[in-house]
Every structure is written in C-alpha cells, then in structure tokens.
Amino acid sequence: MRVYLAALVALLATRTTGAPTVDESKDADTIMGQLQSKAMEALVEAEKGTPRRQASRCSVGNAHIRRDWEKLGTDEKLDYIRAVQCLADSPPKLPQYGWANKNRYDDFVAVHINKTTSIHSTGNFLSYHRFFVYLWEKALREECGYNGYQPYWNWFKYTDDLGKSPVFDGSSTSLGGDGDYFPHNGSMGGGNTIYFPPGKGGGCVTSGPLNLTINLGPITPRMDGLSPVGSLFEWNPRCLRRDLTMAASRNLNAVNLLNLTVGDASHTIQLFQNELQGARTDPAFLGMHGSGHFAMGADGTDLYASINDPAFWLHHAMLDRVYWAWQALHPAEKGKIAGGTVMREPNSPSAELNDLLDAMGLDTNKPIEDLLDTLGGTPLCYIYE
Ligand SMILES: *[C@@H]1O[C@H](CO)[C@@H](O)[C@H](O)[C@H]1NC(C)=O
Ligand SMILES: *[C@@H]1O[C@H](CO)[C@@H](O)[C@H](O)[C@H]1NC(C)=O
Numbered sequence: 001m002r003v004y005l006a007a008l009v010a011l012l013a014t015r016t017t018g019a020p021t022v023d024e025s026k027d028a029d030t031i032m033g034q035l036q037s038k039a040m041e042a043l044v045e046a047e048k049g050t051p052r053r054q055a056s057r058c059s060v061g062n063a064h065i066r067r068d069w070e071k072l073g074t075d076e077k078l079d080y081i082r083a084v085q086c087l088a089d090s091p092p093k094l095p096q097y098g099w100a101n102k103n104r105y106d107d108f109v110a111v112h113i114n115k116t117t118s119i120h121s122t123g124n125f126l127s128y129h130r131f132f133v134y135l136w137e138k139a140l141r142e143e144c145g146y147n148g149y150q151p152y153w154n155w156f157k158y159t160d161d162l163g164k165s166p167v168f169d170g171s172s173t174s175l176g177g178d179g180d181y182f183p184h185n186g187s188m189g190g191g192n193t194i195y196f197p198p199g200k201g202g203g204c205v206t207s208g209p210l211n212l213t214i215n216l217g218p219i220t221p222r223m224d225g226l227s228p229v230g231s232l233f234e235w236n237p238r239c240l241r242r243d244l245t246m247a248a249s250r251n252l253n254a255v256n257l258l259n260l261t262v263g264d265a266s267h268t269i270q271l272f273q274n275e276l277q278g279a280r281t282d283p284a285f286l287g288m289h290g291s292g293h294f295a296m297g298a299d300g301t302d303l304y305a306s307i308n309d310p311a312f313w314l315h316h317a318m319l320d321r322v323y324w325a326w327q328a329l330h331p332a333e334k335g336k337i338a339g340g341t342v343m344r345e346p347n348s349p350s351a352e353l354n355d356l357l358d359a360m361g362l363d364t365n366k367p368i369e370d371l372l373d374t375l376g377g378t379p380l381c382y383i384y385e
C-alpha cells in the first residue's frame, strides 16, 4: 500500500502548481476523488493549444457531465428512473429479436447477449461498453425525454452495506433494493474458483420505483437456484432478482484502485484492462468489473444478460470513469488498445483501432478509435465529476 501511495504522490505531483497532498489514511473513495481532480487538470492542460481540440466543438468547458447517483437531486433521480421505465414500457425496435425482446430495454439486452463473446476479455471490452452506455444514455434522452446524463454507481461507498447505498436502498429514488429472501447456497465466480456465500436476497426485487419484467436470459447465472434458459434468445418473462453480496463489493477497494491507476497494473492498456476486468491468468480474481457484477448478485452475475439489472448501466459508467481517469493520467497509452477479438482466446486475431463496434441496429457502427476520447466529439463529449 505504501509503495502505491508513494507512486500516487509522485503522479499527482506532475503537472500541478502546488504540491498535492495525499492522506494515506484515506479510503478508495477519497483516492478516486483525487485521481478525478488530477484527470480533470490533465484534460484542461492537454486542451491548451491542441489544434485538434480547437477544431472539435467539444471541450472540457462544454462537455456533458456524468455524476455520482448519490449526488443527483431527487428530481434528477426520478427523471432517470422515469426514463428507464419508459424504455421498458416502449415497444422494441430491433426486428431480428422479435420473438423475445418485448420492449425497448430488451433491445439492448438482446444486443449484449448477441455480442457477448466478442466484447468481453477482448481488445474492445472498454470501448464497446463505453459505446453501449453512450447509446443507452442517448436512448434515455432522445426516446424518453431524460434531461440528464448517465449517472454512475460510486462503488467505493457502502461496500460494507450495499443496502444503504442510494442506488440499492429500495427507496423511491433507488433502482430497487435487495431481492426478497430466497434460500440458496451462494454464488460461484471466476470460473467456479471463488465462492460467495448467500446474502439476504436472491429473489425478486420488489422494492423501489421500477416495475420491470425482464424477458431474456439468464444464460450463465452464477447464483445457486437460478437456472439458465436453453438458448440465447428464449423468451423467459420474469422478475429481476438480486442478492446484494458484500463479499464481492469489498473487492472494490483502495489497494486494487491504486494498482490500476498508479501501480503495477497501470503502465499499459493491456495490464490496466486485464486487471480492471479480472482477466489475469489467475481466474480467482474478479477485478472491479466482475466484483460489481457479483455485488449485485443473482441476475447481475450473468455475463450475457446482467444488463437486465438497471444497475448494470451505473456499474459500467463507474468502470468507464476509472478508464477515463486512467486515460487522462496516461497520455502515452490512452489511444491504444490491446487484446484479441474472441472472448478468452488471446490468440484470436488482435483487435484493431479501425475495427467496427457493432451496434446491431441500435445505432450506426463506429470504429473503436472514435470511442477512445470522451472529448473527441465522434460522438462522445463528456467528462465525469
Ligand atoms: C447475432 O446476430 C446476427 C445477426 O442477426 C446473427 O447472424 C448471429 O448468429 C447472432 N449471434 C448469436 C451469438 O446469436
Ligand atoms: C445447499 O446445500 C445443502 C448441503 O449441501 C443441500 O442439502 C441443499 O440441497 C443445497 N440447496 C440448494 C438449493 O442447492
């Protein structure tokens, strides 16, 4: 820990006027806040005298701002919740899945299921999910009149009691609470190498303002008592289930954050993305990506269809925030990608910057390189706060 903190101090000292201080007693949330500030300073600095930026209409000054769910006002939370329900209540638009995707939210689920083996543990994992969250945000705004931007689930708070998180507290301004109690024997992650004991839920989410019927999946659920359907696009209408799992949320900690952003795992895009995704050679490590999914539990543990849980979008926005901050702080690496094109097949053809990210009809496809700069204006123009 001390080694990382020394590295953090050194990193934070670059490009700054006053010497920034880091309190070693601070937690992951505070460290993330410091990284966030340094990322913003680096972006402002990079913008000065950059012709490309001046030509683009997007700048730090006019970029959209994605915020912590907890920091949204009540009206802003309710507006987001209303727009999510609106997508779930709107007719689907993608005809190719017409037998199972019953609403507009399902269109996103179906696309994620279709693309699963080419967007996870691949060189486009970060860019594809960034694209996907952007398309979701765009649909909320353009199709359901949402006025804000995609909020994120700040993992580093409430890790010891997710039920108190404003995302999961079951109140009228949450995305629903824990699932109802469902007796089961826990969940297995990391290719059956990590055991998570059962939490207090596992059943249907019955609290909170959303009333969702989910239609696709589960395909690869990792919770005991949750059975997969027989085929990828089977119609399986049911409730959304959760099992808030603190044994997973506690992995979202300062040691891992420091490793990712200033430690050994921060030096190259390959190390960073593998550490973030839990794609080390040792399967018994979930990374922040997998840990967030197992923290939601139940439907959230399903690699293919976890997107059914509306917390998926806030989880992936937070992942994108860590990626965004890392990019700003590692300018030599921020435009690079690394990895293959087929899930868990590192010897598959390498991902290339001009590979198209396939929106499958949700929008026009975009090359990976267009998604690497959140201020590039092609199409992205946002920062995190
Ligand atoms: C994804 O959709 C395409 C086009 O509809 C289809 O050809 C392909 O088989 C689907 N992939 C999977 C894994 O279902
Ligand atoms: C949980 O484990 C116990 C003991 O191994 C077993 O008796 C029980 O059937 C299991 N329950 C489920 C739902 O698998």
Ligand SMILES: *[C@@H]1O[C@H](CO)[C@@H](O)[C@H](O)[C@H]1NC(C)=O
Pocket: 211, 213
């Ligand atoms: C929830 O949705 C179902 C199916 O769409 C509907 O029948 C039910 O009335 C809704 N419940 C509430 C409380 O809105």
Ligand SMILES: *[C@@H]1O[C@H](CO)[C@@H](O)[C@H](O)[C@H]1NC(C)=O
Pocket: 255, 256, 259, 263, 264, 265, 271, 275, 280
């Ligand atoms: C930091 O990341 C590297 C690269 O993935 C890994 O080998 C190492 O075990 C990590 N260190 C800690 C303390 O997690």
Ligand SMILES: [Cu+2]
Pocket: 112, 119, 120, 129, 303
């Ligand atoms: Cu995914």
